[in-house]
Each structure stands twice: as C-alpha cells, then as structure tokens.
Amino acid sequence: MALAHTTHQTDPMTETESIEYDVVVLGAGPVGENVADRTRAAGLSTAVVESELVGGECSYWACMPSKALLRPVIARADARRVPGLRRSVRGPLDAPEVLAHRDEYTSHWQDDGQVRWLDGIGADLHRGHGRLSGARTVTVTGADGERRVLTARHAVAVCTGSRALLPDLPGLADVGPWTSREATSAQTVPGRLVVVGGGVVAAEMATAWQALGAQVTVLVRGKGLLGRMEPFAGELVAEALEEAGADVRTGTSVESVSRENGTVVVVTGAGDRVEADEILFATGRAPRTDDIGLDTVGLAPGSWLDVDDSLRVTGHDWLYAVGDVNRRALLTHQGKYQARIAGAAIAARATGETLRAQAWGAHAATADHAAVPQVVFTDPEAAAVGLSLAEAEQAGHRVRAVDVDLSSVAGAGLYGDGYRGRARMVVDVEDEILRGVTFVGPGVGELIHSATVAVAGRVPVSRLWHAVPSYPTISEVWLRLLEAYRDN
Amino acid sequence: MALAHTTHQTDPMTETESIEYDVVVLGAGPVGENVADRTRAAGLSTAVVESELVGGECSYWACMPSKALLRPVIARADARRVPGLRRSVRGPLDAPEVLAHRDEYTSHWQDDGQVRWLDGIGADLHRGHGRLSGARTVTVTGADGERRVLTARHAVAVCTGSRALLPDLPGLADVGPWTSREATSAQTVPGRLVVVGGGVVAAEMATAWQALGAQVTVLVRGKGLLGRMEPFAGELVAEALEEAGADVRTGTSVESVSRENGTVVVVTGAGDRVEADEILFATGRAPRTDDIGLDTVGLAPGSWLDVDDSLRVTGHDWLYAVGDVNRRALLTHQGKYQARIAGAAIAARATGETLRAQAWGAHAATADHAAVPQVVFTDPEAAAVGLSLAEAEQAGHRVRAVDVDLSSVAGAGLYGDGYRGRARMVVDVEDEILRGVTFVGPGVGELIHSATVAVAGRVPVSRLWHAVPSYPTISEVWLRLLEAYRDN
Numbered sequence: 021m022a023l024a025h026t027t028h029q030t031d032p033m034t035e036t037e038s039i040e041y042d043v044v045v046l047g048a049g050p051v052g053e054n055v056a057d058r059t060r061a062a063g064l065s066t067a068v069v070e071s072e073l074v075g076g077e078c079s080y081w082a083c084m085p086s087k088a089l090l091r092p093v094i095a096r097a098d099a100r101r102v103p104g105l106r107r108s109v110r111g112p113l114d115a116p117e118v119l120a121h122r123d124e125y126t127s128h129w130q131d132d133g134q135v136r137w138l139d140g141i142g143a144d145l146h147r148g149h150g151r152l153s154g155a156r157t158v159t160v161t162g163a164d165g166e167r168r169v170l171t172a173r174h175a176v177a178v179c180t181g182s183r184a185l186l187p188d189l190p191g192l193a194d195v196g197p198w199t200s201r202e203a204t205s206a207q208t209v210p211g212r213l214v215v216v217g218g219g220v221v222a223a224e225m226a227t228a229w230q231a232l233g234a235q236v237t238v239l240v241r242g243k244g245l246l247g248r249m250e251p252f253a254g255e256l257v258a259e260a261l262e263e264a265g266a267d268v269r270t271g272t273s274v275e276s277v278s279r280e281n282g283t284v285v286v287v288t289g290a291g292d293r294v295e296a297d298e299i300l301f302a303t304g305r306a307p308r309t310d311d312i313g314l315d316t317v318g319l320a321p322g323s324w325l326d327v328d329d330s331l332r333v334t335g336h337d338w339l340y341a342v343g344d345v346n347r348r349a350l351l352t353h354q355g356k357y358q359a360r361i362a363g364a365a366i367a368a369r370a371t372g373e374t375l376r377a378q379a380w381g382a383h384a385a386t387a388d389h390a391a392v393p394q395v396v397f398t399d400p401e402a403a404a405v406g407l408s409l410a411e412a413e414q415a416g417h418r419v420r421a422v423d424v425d426l427s428s429v430a431g432a433g434l435y436g437d438g439y440r441g442r443a444r445m446v447v448d449v450e451d452e453i454l455r456g457v458t459f460v461g462p463g464v465g466e467l468i469h470s471a472t473v474a475v476a477g478r479v480p481v482s483r484l485w486h487a488v489p490s491y492p493t494i495s496e497v498w499l500r501l502l503e504a505y506r507d508n
Numbered sequence: 509m510a511l512a513h514t515t516h517q518t519d520p521m522t523e524t525e526s527i528e529y530d531v532v533v534l535g536a537g538p539v540g541e542n543v544a545d546r547t548r549a550a551g552l553s554t555a556v557v558e559s560e561l562v563g564g565e566c567s568y569w570a571c572m573p574s575k576a577l578l579r580p581v582i583a584r585a586d587a588r589r590v591p592g593l594r595r596s597v598r599g600p601l602d603a604p605e606v607l608a609h610r611d612e613y614t615s616h617w618q619d620d621g622q623v624r625w626l627d628g629i630g631a632d633l634h635r636g637h638g639r640l641s642g643a644r645t646v647t648v649t650g651a652d653g654e655r656r657v658l659t660a661r662h663a664v665a666v667c668t669g670s671r672a673l674l675p676d677l678p679g680l681a682d683v684g685p686w687t688s689r690e691a692t693s694a695q696t697v698p699g700r701l702v703v704v705g706g707g708v709v710a711a712e713m714a715t716a717w718q719a720l721g722a723q724v725t726v727l728v729r730g731k732g733l734l735g736r737m738e739p740f741a742g743e744l745v746a747e748a749l750e751e752a753g754a755d756v757r758t759g760t761s762v763e764s765v766s767r768e769n770g771t772v773v774v775v776t777g778a779g780d781r782v783e784a785d786e787i788l789f790a791t792g793r794a795p796r797t798d799d800i801g802l803d804t805v806g807l808a809p810g811s812w813l814d815v816d817d818s819l820r821v822t823g824h825d826w827l828y829a830v831g832d833v834n835r836r837a838l839l840t841h842q843g844k845y846q847a848r849i850a851g852a853a854i855a856a857r858a859t860g861e862t863l864r865a866q867a868w869g870a871h872a873a874t875a876d877h878a879a880v881p882q883v884v885f886t887d888p889e890a891a892a893v894g895l896s897l898a899e900a901e902q903a904g905h906r907v908r909a910v911d912v913d914l915s916s917v918a919g920a921g922l923y924g925d926g927y928r929g930r931a932r933m934v935v936d937v938e939d940e941i942l943r944g945v946t947f948v949g950p951g952v953g954e955l956i957h958s959a960t961v962a963v964a965g966r967v968p969v970s971r972l973w974h975a976v977p978s979y980p981t982i983s984e985v986w987l988r989l990l991e992a993y994r995d996n
C-alpha cells in the first residue's frame with residue numbers, strides 16, 4: 021500500500037537507491053510507531069527507520085521488562101497484607117520464573133511481532149542507522165554498509181528517544197556498570213547491587229532486585245527518592261525499601277568506582293566504602309540525537325530538540341521531534357500521546373486541513389504542560405499527575421494544597437492491613453480547577469487516571485462533588501480530599 | 509452544642525418529654541449520619557433516631573463485612589495469576605482468620621465508635637423506634653417503652669434504608685433462611701450453600717462463601733447474573749464462579765423450600781432437588797417505611813418515597829427521604845451523596861440561602877440520573893457507571909457503544925497471566941459525552957472512578973484524548989476505547 025505513494029530512483033553513479041515518501045520517521049519505538057500509525061491512517065506513505073529493535077527501549081529495556089519484574093513484587097507485598105491469605109504466601113519470589121516471564125514479555129528480545137505490526141499498517145521499515153542529510157532527507161546506512169536515501173515530501177519525525185547518562189567517573193567503563201538496559205534484562209540476580217540515583221528507574225529497580233533476592237544499597241545524591249514528586253512519595257517508598265531490607269543512603273555522592281577481583285567497590289563522598297557484585301547507574305538520560313545528522317540542518321548534535329505544541333521543531337516547517345528527544349516528558353505514554361498529535365498534525369498540514377492548534381485541540385499536545393501522569397511501580401505505588409505543590413507555586417499559580425492520610429479511607433484499610441499512604445490535591449484557587457494530584461500507597465496505580473481525567477478535563481471542584489466514588493474503594497480518598505479542601 | 513438550639517418541654521399529663529430541634533433524622537446509617545453532619549455543619553440543632561446500631565446496615569451487615577470477606581478472595585485470585593508468586597500461594601484461605609478480621613471490621617457489632625462520632629459533630633442520638641406522628645413531628649419509643657416527641661422546626665429526613673425482601677414461599681420461615689444480614693455475619697462456613705438470586709448480593713456472597721470453603725449453588729431466575737449491568741459482566745462473573753467450583757443455574761426458579769433433618773431441600777421449577785446446609789435469599793429489597801408513621805402525614809406505609817432532586821418528598825416541604833428509601837440507587841455511596849446534598853438543601857432553606865437546584869448544582873442530586881457508579885467485588889471485579897447500552901437506548905438517547913477486550917491491554921496482561929476482561933463505553937453521538945462505562949476484569953475496581961469523573965464531569969471524547977493513561981496500567985483501556993470509537 022505504502023509503495024503506491026513512493027517513488028524509487030537509483031543514482032547510476034553511486035548506485036545509491038533513493039526513495040521518496042510523504043513521511044519519514046526516525047526510530048521505531050512506541051513513539052515512532054504511533055506517528056507512523058497516524059500518518060498511515062491519513063493515507064500518507066511512511067518510512068520508518070530503526071537501527072536496533074522495532075518496538076524500542078520501552079518494549080525491551082524499560083517499561084515492559086521492568087513491570088514484568090515488579091508486578092510479582094507488588095502482588096506479593098499486597099497478598100502478605102491480607103488477613104486469611106498472608107500466612108499461605110510462603111517463601112520468597114521464584115526469581116527464575118519471574119525472569120523467564122520477563123523474557124517472554126520482551127519476546128526474548130526479538131522484534132518479529134512488532135515488524136508484523138508495522139507491516140500491517142502499511143509502513144515501510146528500513147533497518148539501519150538513519151541520519152538527516154539535509155532538509156527533508158534521511159540517509160540510511162544498513163548493517164552491510166549499503167546506503168539508501170529517503171526523502172520526505174511532507175515531514176521527517178525524529179523519534180530516537182534517549183539513553184542512560186553515565187557520570188564522568190574515571191575507569192567507570194572497566195567496572196561494567198549497569199544502566200536501565202542491564203537492570204531490566206539481567207539473566208541472574210546479583211548477590212549485592214548498588215543503585216546510584218534516586219529517580220523512578222532507581223526506585224523501581226531497587227524494589228525489584230531487592231525482592232528478587234539481591235542485597236540492595238541505594239546511593240542518592242539528593243535529599244530523597246523521587247525528587248520530582250511530592251516529598252511524601254519518596255519518603256514512603258524509601259521507608260518501605262528499608263523495611264524490605266535495602267539500605268537507602270540519601271545525601272550520598274559517588275567519589276569513585278572500581279572493580280577489584282570481580283567485586284565492585286564504591287567510595288562515597290563521605291569516604292564510606294560499599295562493595296557489591298553489580299552497580300546500576302540511574303543518573304539521568306541523554307537524547308539520542310548525537311549521530312542523526314542534526315548538523316546538516318543547522319541543529320546541534322546531541323541536543324534536546326525544542327518543539328511547539330504540534331511537536332514541530334522550532335524553525336523547521338518539515339521537522340518534528342516526538343517523545344523523549346524533545347524533553348517535554350520522558351515517559352512512554354506521553355511520547356505516544358505526542359505521537360498521535362504529531363501524526364495528526366503532519367497529516368493535517370499535508371492535506372491542507374485546518375490545524376486545530378488551540379489549547380486542547382486535536383493538534384496541540386496541551387497535556388504536556390498541565391496533565392502528565394506517572395505511576396511508579398514500587399511498593400507502595402506512587403502516582404501523580406500535573407504539578408506538585410512546589411511546581412505549581414514556582415509557576416506562579418495561586419494554589420492551595422490539601423493532604424489526606426490514606427489509612428483513613430475504609431477501602432484502603434480493606435485493601436491491606438496496616439495500610440500506609442498519602443494523597444495530595446493541589447487546587448488553583450482562582451478557578452477551583454486541579455493543578456495536580458498525587459496518590460502514594462498500595463493499589464493506587466489505577467487510581468491516578470481519575471485525577472488525570474479531572475485535570476485534563478478541567479473539571480472544577482464543585483462538579484467533582486458529583487463524581488461519587490464507590491464504597492468501599494480506595495477512590496473514596498476523593499471525598500476526603502474534597503472535604504479537606506472545603507473545611508480548611 | 510446542639511442543645512443551645514433545642515427547647516425541652518414535658519407534658520404534665522402524659523409525662524411525655526418533648527424536644528424541639530431544627531432537624532430530626534430518622535435512621536443513623538451512613539446516610540442519616542451524613543445528613544446530620546451537613547446540618548450540624550450549618551449550625552442547625554439535629555436529632556438522630558436509631559432503633560438498632562448506629563452505623564446502619566452498611567457497617568454491620570452489608571458493605572463492610574462483605575468486603576472484609578471478599579478482599580482475601582480477590583487478593584488470592586490475583587496472586588495466583590502472577591508468575592513467580594503463584595506457586596508460593598499454598599492451600600485455601602484461612603477461613604477462621606478471614607471471619608475474625610470481618611468481625612473486627614464490624615467492631616464486633618458494637619456501635620461505640622459511631623456513637624462517639626455522632627457526639628463529636630454535636631448531634632443528639634435518640635435510641636428507640638422513631639415514627640412520624642404528624643407534620644414535623646417524630647415520636648420515639650425507647651426499649652423501655654418510654655416515649656419522647658421530637659419536633660423539627662425545619663425538616664425531618666427519613667433515612668431508614670431497606671431490608672431484604674423474602675419471597676412468598678410456604679414454610680420459608682421454618683427453614684431459617686439467610687438474608688444479606690446472615691450472609692455477611694455468619695460465624696461458620698456452611699458445607700453447602702444455596703444462593704437464590706442473581707444480583708450483586710448473590711454474586712458477591714456466592715464468590716465469598718465458595719472461596720471460604722462452601723460448596724455453592726446459585727439459582728438465578730433470569731438469564732444470568734448482574735442483570736442490571738452490561739450482559740458481559742454477569743457472563744464473566746458466572747464463568748469464574750463455575751471455574752471456582754460453584755454451580756450456577758440460570759433460568760431456575762424456586763418451587764419450594766423445606767428443612768428436613770437439618771438439611772435444606774430446594775425443589776426448583778424444573779423439579780430438580782438441591783440439598784444444602786443453608787440457603788441465602790438475595791431476591792431484592794423493600795423500603796423500611798412500613799412502621800415509621802407515614803400514614804400520619806398522608807403517605808402509604810411500606811412505600812418507596814418519591815423525591816425531587818433536593819431529596820424532598822413530593823408534596824411535603826418539610827420532609828426529606830434520603831438513601832435506599834427513595835429507590836433512586838440502593839447503594840451506600842450514592843445514599844451518602846444524596847445525604848450531603850439533602851443536608852445542604854435543608855440548611856439552605858432554613859437559613860434563607862439561595863437554593864442552587866439547577867442540574868449539577870450544590871443542592872441537586874443530578875448524579876442519581878446520570879452517573880451512579882457501582883463496583884461488584886467478585887473475581888473478576890465488575891464496575892460500571894451511568895447507563896448500560898440497553899438503558900441508554902431505552903431512555904431514548906442516540907448512542908453508540910464500543911467494546912474492548914481487556915486482554916489486549918499490556919497493563920492487564922502484566923496484572924495477571926491469562927487476563928480475561930471486557931470494557932464498554934456508551935457515547936451519546938449528539939454531543940460525544942459518555943452516557944456510561946463498564947469495566948469487568950481483575951483489578952478494575954479503582955478504575956471506574958476515572959469513568960465516573962468523565963461522565964459526571966461531562967468530559968467530551970475530544971478532551972478524553974488528552975487524558976493520557978500511564979503505561980503500562982490497565983487504565984490504558986481508555987486508549988483502546990477511544991480508538992474503537994474513532995475507527996468504527
């Protein structure tokens with residue numbers, strides 16, 4: 021189908037094949053796949069270029085394997101808090117079975133299924149390293165060194181994502197450090213694991229490997245875990261990690277790392293020595309834009325790409341940057357959201373359709389500014405959408421925050437004995453619209469979408485009183501939040 | 509505090525004490541408690557009359573004990589679907605521990621805590637049987653036969669709820685049948701239990717007692733379980749009940765019931781004989797209005813009470829009927845919602861404040877018509893809000909329904925191996941507002957509130973595209989629903 025709209029040429033001098041498409045997508049992760057899905061649905065011929073596995077980081081080295089590792093941990097913790105059940109849950113997790121299941125969920129790092137999907141939507145897959153080579157042009161170099169030039173009548177979408185950023189420590193490469201890739205794909209459980217960092221990857225991987233049998237030490241430079249969420253999120257997760265047997269050290273930097281007779285030796289800024297079998301650096305992400313030919317179109321290699329709300333790169337009417345590369349929100353689901361919007365915007369511009377670029381329009385990724393959700397799959401789960409109180413205040417909004425202890429909610433106590441959790445709602449006092457909501461506690465992962473609908477839907481507090489939570493669910497925390505806002 | 513606004517008198521002839529309040533509430537279940545909470549918050553003196561336990565049906569013989577029985581069942585089923593965990597969950601539930609925990613959750617059928625709460629808000633509790641004895645007047649007869657007359661300056665709120673309705677079968681009383689009360693408070697697990705009925709109580713109690721060790725037979729007169737929800741809800745729950753070992757017989761009526769040498773013998777309409785140790789009738793509810801003096805104010809004893817959206821009884825400007833008695837939605841959470849609104853409306857009328865009675869206003873229980881949520885705590889859970897497709901069509905709305913197989917959602921597959929579930933979204937094609945949403949599957953209980961916010965908030969489909977579900981949660985079913993609506 022796609023070929024109906026493409027034009028093939030071969031340069032007789034260089035024997036370089038040249039193919040013209042409506043759209044060329046760089047990167048076949050979930051973001052690139054979703055851009056292609058939307059441009060194909062609009063009837064635009066679309067090429068997708070991928071140098072590794074179709075399906076991207078998320079399918080093989082991030083969301084999917086990490087959640088396959090974490091779900092058993094969370095389910096076991098939940099079960100052990102339930103009267104009548106807790107004593108029948110015996111022994112630790114079956115780590116080999118968990119790892120085998122994780123392998124299945126990553127299709128054993130084979131992308132046949134995803135390739136079939138791309139084929140099914142009628143996009144052309146070009147395997148190889150894609151680099152911009154001037155406006156509207158991508159040159160693909162295959163594994164065999166063969167080159168093909170793809171030109172785009174309408175748009176090129178950069179969806180190459182991000183990679184783990186390692187700190188600049190002497191000799192680090194010799195240590196063989198784990199990044200998120202190794203942490204999600206390791207085939208055996210290390211005896212001792214040091215996790216450097218305090219963000220989502222650090223918190224989730226510390227939770228998973230500690231439960232799978234490793235002795236985990238977390239070294240956090242800052243004051244606590246999950247620093248971008250409300251402070252109580254990191255506090256509750258750190259508390260639970262310690263109770264699970266992990267050693268969480270905040271305010272701790274890494275001075276040096278080496279491997280001595282197979283053992284990793286970390287020396288902290290305070291001079292403490294920590295030994296381990298493996299070390300994971302979860303210390304940030306860098307855009308995968310260093311070798312995609314950005315210089316050929318006047319952009320700086322290795323930079324994050326600035327875009328407008330249609331995901332179009334500033335100053336280039338044919339170039340889009342979607343997902344992690346634009347640094348708006350480094351989350352698969354938010355990248356997929358951007359992809360749907362970018363694909364629709366590319367299609368609208370290509371066909372002369374009116375662009376609906378107003379806030380919350382079909383061609384504006386407005387939620388990126390106001391309603392980005394995130395669920396951290398730890399025990400307890402931590403989930404948030406929109407702005408934290410600190411972020412809202414920093415943005416100059418006039419807000420009031422109310423907190424509720426989740427253990428006061430009947431549905432929470434029923435969910436698990438000794439339930440510990442907390443919720444916060446940040447309300448803009450000008451129009452009584454929610455700026456942000458955070459839930460931390462067992463079983464709150466599916467709860468956050470109610471807040472996402474409220475925030476993105478701009479449902480005011482007065483109407484939320486009519487959104488009745490079922491008794492007795494944990495969702496009744498909404499009543500407590502509304503009461504706290506009303507009464508305080 | 510309340511006494512500051514009350515006036516005491518004693519009739520010298522009858523020695524009957526008479527007390528005047530602003531508001532008299534009949535019934536101290538969650539609904540009565542919430543009415544009193546709101547009228548007290550407005551500074552109105554308030555009496556609450558209760559003949560049984562303060563806290564009502566929900567606290568002692570419904571929601572709380574049933575969910576305390578069901579949570580272990582659901583948690584165990586969930587755990588046994590998780591790789592790495594399932595094999596370490598050994599043996600059946602510890603039934604004595606589950607029952608003991610249920611006893612704790614009902615405070616061993618003592619209401620001290622709830623009495624303290626009433627006291628804390630400054631409401632006066634009058635124990636005894638309350639009956640209307642003319643306009644604005646309630647006569648309370650105590651256990652000792654002593655009578656007190658309570659008069660209400662502003663309003664009487666009837667919050668007496670409902671009771672189980674037993675069928676008219678000869679000799680039924682001699683059998684000692686269970687109703688929802690016995691089913692939630694039984695101290696031992698019967699060897700064999702027959703459940704008559706197919707609604708929520710029947711489905712939940714069949715699920716609980718089968719998992720606690722009883723051999724359960726469900727006799728459903730109609731085509732299936734959960735007949736008020738989308739058809740697939742009852743189908744999935746019945747399928748799971750059968751897999752758990754229960755015998756679910758649809759299209760089966762009860763011809764006769766007797767107890768022979770201690771054994772319950774049921775003969776069905778088809779002439780089949782079913783033996784059991786106990787029999788639960790979950791065959792509907794009747795309003796507890798038969799002995800509350802309705803005749804003294806021109807209303808029919810035993811009838812459901814018609815109300816307007818401020819919960820005021822038609823034709824009586826001082827009489828309110830809140831919760832089950834008005835038959836709008838026989839659900840604790842919806843009764844509490846009505847109670848908040850009725851309490852606020854009573855207060856507004858008493859103080860001369862303008863009534864905000866427009867749709868979705870502070871004094872109109874609009875959600876009763878459009879956005880009643882319900883969660884059935886079975887395995888799988890079944891949750892719905894608003895109208896089913898059949899209800900929407902019957903109401904004359906122009907709607908389109910889209911279905912999604914939940915097993916196609918990554919977060920569902922990660923939640924449990926072999927995940928089975930289904931979702932339906934009913935969209936009004938006139939304005940693209942949701943009329944109803946149903947989710948059936950493990951772990952969907954907390955998911956429904958996202959739909960409740962969407963339905964009550966009248967968030968249109970175009971905006972729901974900006975409410976991004978976190979990857980990989982079960983909430984991503986929203987994307988599949990929106991895609992199905994867009995593409996079909």
